[in-house]
Amino acid sequence: MGRSEELFERAKKVIPGGVNSPVRAFQAVGGKPRFIACAGGAKMTDADGNTYLDFVGSWGPMILGHSHPAVTEAAVKAAERGLSFGASCEAEVEMAELICRAVPSVEMVRMVNSGTEAVMSALRAARGYTGRDKIVKFEGCYHGHCDPMLVKAGSGVMTGGVPDSAGVPKGCAADTLTAAYNDLGSVERLFAEFPGQIAAVIVEPVAANMGVVVPEEGFLSGLRSICTRERALLIFDEVITGFRLGFAGAQGYYGVTPDLCTFGKIIGAGMPVGAYGGRREVMEVVAPLGRVYQAGTLSGNPVAMAAGLAALRILRDHPDIYDKVNRLGDFFRAELGKRIERLGAPCRVTGVGSLSCLFFTGEPVRDYASAKTSDTEAFGRYFRHMLDRGIYVAPSQFEALFLSAAHKKEDIERILAAAEEYFETGNCEIGNCGNIR
Numbered sequence: 089m090g091r092s093e094e095l096f097e098r099a100k101k102v103i104p105g106g107v108n109s110p111v112r113a114f115q116a117v118g119g120k121p122r123f124i125a126c127a128g129g130a131k132m133t134d135a136d137g138n139t140y141l142d143f144v145g146s147w148g149p150m151i152l153g154h155s156h157p158a159v160t161e162a163a164v165k166a167a168e169r170g171l172s173f174g175a176s177c178e179a180e181v182e183m184a185e186l187i188c189r190a191v192p193s194v195e196m197v198r199m200v201n202s203g204t205e206a207v208m209s210a211l212r213a214a215r216g217y218t219g220r221d222k223i224v225k226f227e228g229c230y231h232g233h234c235d236p237m238l239v240k241a242g243s244g245v246m247t248g249g250v251p252d253s254a255g256v257p258k259g260c261a262a263d264t265l266t267a268a269y270n271d272l273g274s275v276e277r278l279f280a281e282f283p284g285q286i287a288a289v290i291v292e293p294v295a296a297n298m299g300v301v302v303p304e305e306g307f308l309s310g311l312r313s314i315c316t317r318e319r320a321l322l323i324f325d326e327v328i329t330g331f332r333l334g335f336a337g338a339q340g341y342y343g344v345t346p347d348l349c350t351f352g353k354i355i356g357a358g359m360p361v362g363a364y365g366g367r368r369e370v371m372e373v374v375a376p377l378g379r380v381y382q383a384g385t386l387s388g389n390p391v392a393m394a395a396g397l398a399a400l401r402i403l404r405d406h407p408d409i410y411d412k413v414n415r416l417g418d419f420f421r422a423e424l425g426k427r428i429e430r431l432g433a434p435c436r437v438t439g440v441g442s443l444s445c446l447f448f449t450g451e452p453v454r455d456y457a458s459a460k461t462s463d464t465e466a467f468g469r470y471f472r473h474m475l476d477r478g479i480y481v482a483p484s485q486f487e488a489l490f491l492s493a494a495h496k497k498e499d500i501e502r503i504l505a506a507a508e509e510y511f512e513t514g515n516c517e518i519g520n521c522g523n524i525r
């Protein structure tokens with residue numbers, strides 16, 4: 089038995105499913121999860137000493153690659169000054185100033201400890217500000233695991249085959265209304281049905297938890313117009329897209345300004361960090377200024393702030409990083425598309441910038457319903473094929489492939505060659521397994 093296998097056996101006895109987050113369990117793709125010992129640049133090494141070319145990047149935070157020396161040094165130095173104070177520190181102010189300067193919609197921001205917490209808090213602020221209860225979310229969008237958002241929630245929930253989670257009281261989800269991504273009509277219908285009752289529309293500006301589904305022309309700006317007209321708040325969940333599509337996030341990239349937005353992943357550079365922010369007038373409802381309570385013992389933690397700030401400063405001072413990584417994404421999608429066409433593979437490539445997805449379906453993917461037509465068994469075979477060749481992609485069809493500044497053209501050539509080899513086997517033929525439809 090290898091070391092990863094041994095660790096997994098031990099873990100299963102004391103951790104539910106042997107993992108601290110479900111999608112790490114490889115349940116959707118078969119095989120045993122690898123336990124990672126260390127990572128650097130675009131590579132990760134497991135407990136048995138196998139090295140992988142990594143296209144997960146810790147699910148988003150690692151846009152600079154793993155173990156960037158400046159980020160590590162900032163965290164180590166901060167740790168030496170104290171792990172937590174329970175009082176404010178300078179790094180929190182610098183972080184808030186940096187985010188407010190970078191992101192068009194943000195005039196005030198509050199730091200929290202995860203993307204889940206950021207969303208939960210933003211929803212509470214939106215409800216507190218508007219005095220309304222209902223929230224519109226989109227099928228297949230994931231906004232963390234807080235109760236009201238575990239409705240048609242994409243990725244982990246989706247691959248587990250459970251549409252909604254047990255343990256969420258009906259009342260908690262009752263005020264969550266779901267619309268279809270890229271379908272403004274479905275949003276209009278909800279506003280018509282619940283006039284004056286919808287506090288906010290929350291959306292992943294690029295949906296990256298049902299695979300990657302990009303917003304069609306007019307979708308985000310259409311949401312902006314509807315929310316303005318209905319006096320509801322528009323919330324962009326930028327936990328993945330923030331500081332990834334560009335330094336101003338998806339809102340900068342697409343030129344649509346929400347009222348509130350949430351961050352996580354990249355802003356912590358791998359440390360547990362989240363944030364929510366937006367218009368001053370809305371953020372002023374948050375305690376101690378206003379009546380919406382939200383708190384956190386470790387929020388704005390000095391070590392986490394130091395790591396996040398180090399990463400964000402590099403991104404701010406080197407905008408060429410975005411050009412490079414986004415161009416690499418364009419190259420990857422174009423080249424993969426050519427191979428799919430040449431070999432007649434029943435697949436689709438989607439994505440924008442450094443976010444991509446290979447869907448095992450012949451249909452165009454523009455929402456949750458079309459994403460779900462993917463043959464997940466074929467994806468599982470593809471995943472195992474890649475892992476065998478030392479290429480680590482997310483262990484689920486419904487996740488993004490993340491590129492970082494540490495990826496080189498050779499790395500892209502390597503994943504393209506491995507994908508081509510897979511298409512040539514014919515193993516991706518839909519219906520080989522009768523998994524879906």
Ligand SMILES: *Cc1c(COP(=O)(O)O)cnc(C)c1O
Nearest residue numbers: 202203204230231232327328352
């Ligand atoms: C990852 C993610 C979250 C949840 O963040 P956690 O830090 O895992 O709690 C929320 N929204 C989106 C869009 C995400 O991708």
